[in-house]
Structure formats: C-alpha cells, structure tokens
Amino acid sequence: MGKINSIEKLTDNRFVNLYNVKATSVHDTPVNYFVASRAKSIETMKISTRKNTPDGVIIYSVYGEKHDKVVLIRQYRYTLGDYIYEFPAGLVEPDENYHEGAIRELYEETGLTLKPIEVDEAYQKPYFTTVGMTDESCATVYGYASGEVSASAQEDTEEIEVVLADREEVKRILREENVAIMCAYMLMHFLQDEEPFAFLNGMNRK
Numbered sequence: 001m002g003k004i005n006s007i008e009k010l011t012d013n014r015f016v017n018l019y020n021v022k023a024t025s026v027h028d029t030p031v032n033y034f035v036a037s038r039a040k041s042i043e044t045m046k047i048s049t050r051k052n053t054p055d056g057v058i059i060y061s062v063y064g065e066k067h068d069k070v071v072l073i074r075q076y077r078y079t080l081g082d083y084i085y086e087f088p089a090g091l092v093e094p095d096e097n098y099h100e101g102a103i104r105e106l107y108e109e110t111g112l113t114l115k116p117i118e119v120d121e122a123y124q125k126p127y128f129t130t131v132g133m134t135d136e137s138c139a140t141v142y143g144y145a146s147g148e149v150s151a152s153a154q155e156d157t158e159e160i161e162v163v164l165a166d167r168e169e170v171k172r173i174l175r176e177e178n179v180a181i182m183c184a185y186m187l188m189h190f191l192q193d194e195e196p197f198a199f200l201n202g203m204n205r206k
Contacts, residue, residue, distance in 0.1 A: 002026050007042050010034075015091070016134075019045065036134040038091070046135040054126035054139040057098040058089045059106050060186050061114055061145040062196045069164040070190050071145050072173075072183070073109055076159035084178040085163070087186070089138065098126075102141035110162045111150025116143040120203040129182070138182075142197055167191055 008020040016036055023031040038055040039045040046052065063069045076083050090105035092098050099116050106114040119142055126137035149162045165173060170187050173179060179187070189199050 002031065004047065007045070007047065009042055021047070036136075038136055046137075052126050052128075052137050054092055054098050055136045056089055056091045056138040057101045057105060058087050058138050058140045058182060059102045059114060060087055060140060060142050061106065061112070062190075063112070063145045063164050067144065067196055069166050070170065070187065070196070071106070071110060071112065072163040072165050074161040074163055080178065082178060084180060085173050085183060086180040087183045092139075098124075098139040099141055102143075106145065108153040108155075109158075109160055110145070111148060111152065112145040112162075113147045114141070114143045114145055116141050117197065117200075119197075119200045122203055123200055140182075142200065 003024045004021060005024060006022045008022075010018045010020055016038055017040065019035045019037055019042065021031075021033040021035055023033065025031050035045075035047070037045050042048060059071070061071045063071050071088060072085050073088050074083050074085055088106050088109045090101065090108070092101040093104075096104070102116060103114045106112055124140050124142070126139045128135070128137045130136070149164070151160065151162070154160055163169075167190070170190055174184060174187060174191075190196055193199055
C-alpha cells in the first residue's frame with residue numbers, strides 16, 4: 001500500500017477544491033497527485049476521515065400513470081462546452097440526509113415531487129464517481145415523480161431542460177447524445193425491465 005506524506009490545499013472555493021497529495025507508492029516511487037474534492041478542508045477529506053459520507057445524490061425516478069417515462073435533465077456543462085443528459089442530482093446539505101436531499105433537488109431542478117421507495121442499502125449507499133480525479137461519492141434515491149414540470153426553482157447559473165423520456169426516446173438518447181455514465185447504466189435497466197425498478201429486487205434472490 002502506498003504512503004501519504006503530505007496534503008496541501010490549493011484552492012478555497014465554495015463547491016469544489018483542489019488538493020495536492022504527495023506520497024510514496026508501494027514500489028517506493030515518489031507520487032505527486034492532484035485531487036478534486038467537495039471537502040472544505042484537509043481534515044474533512046475522505047483521505048483523512050476514512051468515512052464515505054455522500055457528497056451528493058442522484059435521483060432515478062419514473063413518471064406517469066404507467067411509470068413508462070423516466071425523468072431526465074438535459075443540462076449545459078461548462079466542462080464539455082455542450083449539453084449532456086443526466087439524472088437530476090445535487091449536493092447534500094450538511095443538515096439533511098440524502099433522501100431529503102433527493103426530494104429537494106428533484107423539485108429545484110424539475111418542479112416535480114418525489115416519492116422515494118425503500119430499497120436494500122446496497123443499491124442506495126454512496127458510491128464513488130470518478131475516483132481517479134476526485135473523492136466525491138454519491139448516493140442514489142429511487143422513486144416516483146409527480147406534478148407539473150417547472151423551471152421556477154432552478155438557479156440562475158443552471159441551464160436545464162427537463163425531459164420525460166419514454167423508452168423510444170431513451171433509445172435515441174443512448175445512441176445519439178452525450179450521456180453521463182451513471183445515468184446511461186440505469187437507462188439500460190429502464191429499457192430492459194418492464195417494471196423500471198425490478199432490478200432492485202436482486203438482493204432478495206438466491
């Protein structure tokens with residue numbers, strides 16, 4: 001196992017910061033590594049706490065009486081200079097659990113109301129996103145969305161179009177559009193399973 005020798009905080013931003021990690025690899029080679037983190041200090045980075053608390057939450061929700069549409073957003077991302085299809089998502093506030101965060105974020109981004117469903121912890125606990133670049137982890141909340149689409153609660157810095165996609169539209173999106181990888185994998189489930197959340201019963205199978 002490698003050895004961490006020092007960590008230096010390089011930026012002081014509200015939502016994400018850059019840290020320089022200096023280490024020695026298992027092969028006794030010097031390592032100079034840069035980590036983007038939601039943590040506001042070295043002490044609260046996961047490299048220091050060793051605790052995987054979710055920074056954010058992703059919402060996989062279906063819409064309509066037949067549950068035959070999935071709630072997506074088409075969002076402009078400055079990292080790409082282009083639009084990408086994603087699930088509604090956002091950061092978890094310090095004073096809320098990620099289920100509460102999911103309800104809040106879905107409303108803020110889409111105007112819809114989320115009714116979460118209970119699932120095995122293995123399906124919703126926080127998993128790491130792009131571990132080669134960041135220590136960020138996100139939990140996933142599943143549920144049913146209702147109400148009318150609205151952009152009234154979106155932030156001025158966001159450029160988001162709400163998309164209620166049926167299976168034919170999901171096929172087109174996967175073939176033709178930029179799609180976030182976590183969203184793409186879930187959309188593959190949406191295409192395959194007649195009941196959108198059928199795969200969540202897998203932990204009960206022997």
